[in-house]
Amino acid sequence: MTDLIVTVNLAAVYGLIAVGISLTWAGLGFLNLASGVTFAASLYGAWWAQENISDHPAVIFLGGIVVGAVAGAIICVAVFLPLDGKPNWDTRSMVASLGLSLIGIYTFFLVFGPQRKAIDLLFGTTKFKIGGTTITADKSGAIICATIVMALVVIGLVTTKTGLGVRALTQNPEGAALVGIGRKQAAFAILVVSGALAGFSAVLLSQIFYPEPNIGYLPLLKGLIVALLGGLGSILGTVIAAVLVAATEAVTVHYIHQGWVLVTQLALIAIVLLVRPRGVAGILEATRA
Amino acid sequence: MTVILEARKLSAGYGPLRVLHEIDLAVAQGERVGLVGLNGHGKTTLLRSIMGFVDWRRGEIELNGKSILRTPAHRLARAGIVLIPQGDALFPGLSVKDNLDSGAFAGNWRERKKRRERVLQLFPRLADRLGQPAGTLSGGERRMCSLGRGLMTDAHVYLIDEPSLGLAPGIAAGLFSTLRELEIGSGALVLAEQNRTLLEGWIDRIVRIHGGQVVGIEAGSGSTDGGPAAAREQEEGE
Amino acid sequence: MRKLLTFRSAGDATFWGGCLAAALILNFIVYDNAVFSGHWVVFALFASINLMWMLVIGTAGLYSFATIGVVGSAAYIGAWISGGSQAGEDLAGARSLNVVFVLLATAAVGALYGAIVAAPTIRLRGVYFALFTIGLAAASRALIEEQSFLGQHQGLSGAARFLSQDLIATENGRTIEFFVGLALITFCLIVYKLVDAGRLGLLLRTARESEGVARGIGVDVVRARFAVFIISSAVLGMIGGFYTSFYGSVSLTIFDFNTLLLLFAMIVVGGLGSAKGAIVGTALLLYIDRTYADIDQPAWRYIWIGIIMFAITILTTRGLVGLPSQIRAYVQRRRARGAAGEAEAVPTPSELEVPGL
Numbered sequence: 011m012t013d014l015i016v017t018v019n020l021a022a023v024y025g026l027i028a029v030g031i032s033l034t035w036a037g038l039g040f041l042n043l044a045s046g047v048t049f050a051a052s053l054y055g056a057w058w059a060q061e062n063i064s065d066h067p068a069v070i071f072l073g074g075i076v077v078g079a080v081a082g083a084i085i086c087v088a089v090f091l092p093l094d095g096k097p098n099w100d101t102r103s104m105v106a107s108l109g110l111s112l113i114g115i116y117t118f119f120l121v122f123g124p125q126r127k128a129i130d131l132l133f134g135t136t137k138f139k140i141g142g143t144t145i146t147a148d149k150s151g152a153i154i155c156a157t158i159v160m161a162l163v164v165i166g167l168v169t170t171k172t173g174l175g176v177r178a179l180t181q182n183p184e185g186a187a188l189v190g191i192g193r194k195q196a197a198f199a200i201l202v203v204s205g206a207l208a209g210f211s212a213v214l215l216s217q218i219f220y221p222e223p224n225i226g227y228l229p230l231l232k233g234l235i236v237a238l239l240g241g242l243g244s245i246l247g248t249v250i251a252a253v254l255v256a257a258t259e260a261v262t263v264h265y266i267h268q269g270w271v272l273v274t275q276l277a278l279i280a281i282v283l284l285v286r287p288r289g290v291a292g293i294l295e296a297t298r299a
Numbered sequence: 300m301t302v303i304l305e306a307r308k309l310s311a312g313y314g315p316l317r318v319l320h321e322i323d324l325a326v327a328q329g330e331r332v333g334l335v336g337l338n339g340h341g342k343t344t345l346l347r348s349i350m351g352f353v354d355w356r357r358g359e360i361e362l363n364g365k366s367i368l369r370t371p372a373h374r375l376a377r378a379g380i381v382l383i384p385q386g387d388a389l390f391p392g393l394s395v396k397d398n399l400d401s402g403a404f405a406g407n408w409r410e411r412k413k414r415r416e417r418v419l420q421l422f423p424r425l426a427d428r429l430g431q432p433a434g435t436l437s438g439g440e441r442r443m444c445s446l447g448r449g450l451m452t453d454a455h456v457y458l459i460d461e462p463s464l465g466l467a468p469g470i471a472a473g474l475f476s477t478l479r480e481l482e483i484g485s486g487a488l489v490l491a492e493q494n495r496t497l498l499e500g501w502i503d504r505i506v507r508i509h510g511g512q513v514v515g516i517e518a519g520s521g522s523t524d525g526g527p528a529a530a531r532e533q534e535e536g537e
Numbered sequence: 538m539r540k541l542l543t544f545r546s547a548g549d550a551t552f553w554g555g556c557l558a559a560a561l562i563l564n565f566i567v568y569d570n571a572v573f574s575g576h577w578v579v580f581a582l583f584a585s586i587n588l589m590w591m592l593v594i595g596t597a598g599l600y601s602f603a604t605i606g607v608v609g610s611a612a613y614i615g616a617w618i619s620g621g622s623q624a625g626e627d628l629a630g631a632r633s634l635n636v637v638f639v640l641l642a643t644a645a646v647g648a649l650y651g652a653i654v655a656a657p658t659i660r661l662r663g664v665y666f667a668l669f670t671i672g673l674a675a676a677s678r679a680l681i682e683e684q685s686f687l688g689q690h691q692g693l694s695g696a697a698r699f700l701s702q703d704l705i706a707t708e709n710g711r712t713i714e715f716f717v718g719l720a721l722i723t724f725c726l727i728v729y730k731l732v733d734a735g736r737l738g739l740l741l742r743t744a745r746e747s748e749g750v751a752r753g754i755g756v757d758v759v760r761a762r763f764a765v766f767i768i769s770s771a772v773l774g775m776i777g778g779f780y781t782s783f784y785g786s787v788s789l790t791i792f793d794f795n796t797l798l799l800l801f802a803m804i805v806v807g808g809l810g811s812a813k814g815a816i817v818g819t820a821l822l823l824y825i826d827r828t829y830a831d832i833d834q835p836a837w838r839y840i841w842i843g844i845i846m847f848a849i850t851i852l853t854t855r856g857l858v859g860l861p862s863q864i865r866a867y868v869q870r871r872r873a874r875g876a877a878g879e880a881e882a883v884p885t886p887s888e889l890e891v892p893g894l
Contacts, residue, residue: 174397177397178390178393181392181393182388182389184352184388185389185401186373186390187350187372187373187376188350188373188376188384189402189404189448190374190377190405191373191401192374243392
């Protein structure tokens with residue numbers, strides 16, 4: 011049962027990051043490797059809010075989300091906009107985002123020091139029982155929050171004008187231009203929202219891990235794996251993929267060894283993609299037809 | 300006769316390939332122009348180069364007297380130029396409804412529901428498929444969806460690229476009867492079409508394109524400038 | 538042989554001539570200075586790795602991140618077969634035959650690894666392939682970590698070295714190591730040139746630009762890719778053998794992600810697709826890495842590397858070595874635009890007029 015809780019928590023975190031990566035990549039063709047530093051920055055933002063404003067959970071979450079959104083805006087202005095359309099821009103923007111990530115992560119190292127910072131338990135310490143297993147409030151709180159946020163993202167994508175613009179962009183960039191969807195404006199929206207999502211998931215993850223500078227890489231890698239497995243641009247595919255990837259992680263840690271997690275997860279991707287190159291989204295499409 | 304869209308000495312191409320050779324074309328307000336010519340001789344490139352979807356351009360393109368060479372495509376959409384391209388450029392994973400609504404993105408977003416109703420009256424078959432992903436539509440339905448999307452805003456200039464391409468004659472005819480009813484007011488319509496018969500009776504002027512150049516201009520049978528005889532004389536004079 | 542010595546331009550000849558001169562000067566510095574000798578060994582290893590990596594990422598256009606996996610795995614095997622162990626019993630002196638055997642064996646290990654990396658390129662592309670290679674490297678690390686005969690967390694020490702016990706940390710020893718390092722770099726340069734400037738390089742570039750066209754004109758794309766992976770990985774494996782022969786030991790830190798990041802920064806900053814890029818990028822970033830490694834705050838090292846990575850990718854199209862031609866092209870375009878007074882510049886001066894497109 012603990013495995014299940016861990017799985018769902020990880021799935022929530024990975025899924026939120028993966029949605030950001032998926033939309034950025036499908037919509038803009040930009041593989042954002044700076045989401046790692048966005049993650050780290052949001053953790054520090056949440057911690058700073060806790061220390062200097064208030065330790066109310068909403069404030070802490072907001073600290074993470076706002077800093078994440080700002081980081082996304084910085085990435086848009088510093089990396090995407092200057093390079094979009096230039097020769098080799100897809101490789102260059104990927105590498106530039108990596109460089110920005112290095113600068114950011116190690117600046118935090120300098121400013122805040124290598125010690126870990128603790129973020130309070132946000133959901134209180136109440137426990138309750140389901141089927142004989144104790145579930146703490148923090149784990150279930152994380153799941154509930156993540157579900158709400160994901161639902162908000164989906165609602166935003168489906169009902170708002172900007173949401174339609176983003177979805178259109180992920181389907182056909184030329185068609186999007188023809189109907190008046192501006193790439194630069196869409197990029198800003200996509201990167202800010204991805205940043206906010208990464209920020210939110212960072213705070214969720216802080217309930218399990220302490221904030222420290224190097225925490226950025228692994229979630230990024232996992233987010234990438236989930237995004238690819240889910241099928242770029244498909245939210246539903248990404249959510250399902252997040253669950254699969256997180257389950258694989260929990261099972262591997264339990265039955266084999268932590269060091270093999272990446273291997274099993276990539277084996278999972280390999281198997282699914284060999285069968286359906288479009289990932290989980292491809293499986294969904296096949297069953298719909 | 301006010302000119303709404305003008306290309307002067309327009310050359311354009313992809314990479315080192317030049318496709319258009321110093322084309323001059325002036326489209327007047329309220330005019331319906333047909334571009335005819337064989338496949339691969341520049342009709343599509345001409346329409347695309349107006350939107351900027353080519354690698355390079357030389358010369359001048361003006362909308363209402365102002366140069367649009369530096370304007371990116373999405374702003375042109377907002378300025379009222381709508382290109383309905385070959386290949387439709389639909390959003391295959393989005394529903395027909397979303398595809399149509401996207402057409403209102405640049406313009407009257409708030410009135411999109413009313414607009415959509417109107418478009419669905421023009422293309423009733425789409426009404427049955429409103430919730431379906433556009434990628435599952437048939438060729439004719441896709442064309443209708445693409446046209447419908449283009450009609451969701453009040454465009455000044457409609458650029459339509461080979462709407463009959465790949466369609467069965469009956470469906471193409473049906474599409475064209477809808478196009479003929481299109482109100483362009485003080486705007487304009489430029490239609491590239493290989494099949495000249497579809498242009499009979501409603502196009503004001505026919506421009507013949509060959510080898511990336513304008514090789515003939517005739518009055519169409521929908522115009523008041525004189526009949527086919529006058530047009531032939533004009534042609535022999537080029 | 539003649540093809541090896543032909544240079545593409547006077548600029549190229551100057552560059553390599555300059556490198557040769559620098560190497561001769563460095564020899565004298567290394568002679569006296571133990572610290573610098575250590576830097577040189579690292580430079581030799583990194584530059585060689587990057588030259589081989591450049592063949593895969595630059596010439597073939599395949600984003601493999603298994604580089605460290607190959608080097609590390611081969612290094613471990615090399616250390617083990619030359620007598621290294623967890624306890625590190627100190628073998629008396631280097632038996633030169635042993636080292637040569639290590640180099641050959643590690644090359645073979647590398648070649649085998651290369652075949653495994655190449656296999657998925659039949660179907661996987663782009664980021665999918667990159668992720669596979671990351672997974673493969675992670676699997677190698679995990680596999681090695683579990684084997685007790687490979688030292689687990691302590692790694693292996695006491696492996697055979699180039700220098701016998703009495704030569705270590707002496708001036709003569711440092712000179713030997715200098716020339717061994719130089720030989721390694723030279724060897725890798727030769728391999729790079731033979732592949733990149735030769736037929737295999739041409740096939741790979743064609744396949745990189747347009748795979749469909751390449752297959753259509755009869756290029757065996759799969760075989761070409763297998764070839765470049767096996768060749769480059771064999772050399773990478775051998776570099777792993779050099780690693781153990783320099784240090785006499787190996788540990789899990791060889792698989793560090795930060796090292797991979799640093800190497801990647803080197804080839805990107807230098808410029809993808811040329812040997813010059815590998816050398817320049819390695820030299821520059823290693824210089825920064827070593828300069829800031831001395832200071833108390835290790836964070837500055839990565840901040841500076843990040844700044845350079847960021848600045849170079851934003852400002853240059855093809856890295857540092859591409860800068861001269863980039864500037865030339867820019868000046869040319871400004872002049873052409875000024876003369877013709879056009880709104881948009883035409884990309885090439887000559888235009889092929891092809892009707893029917």
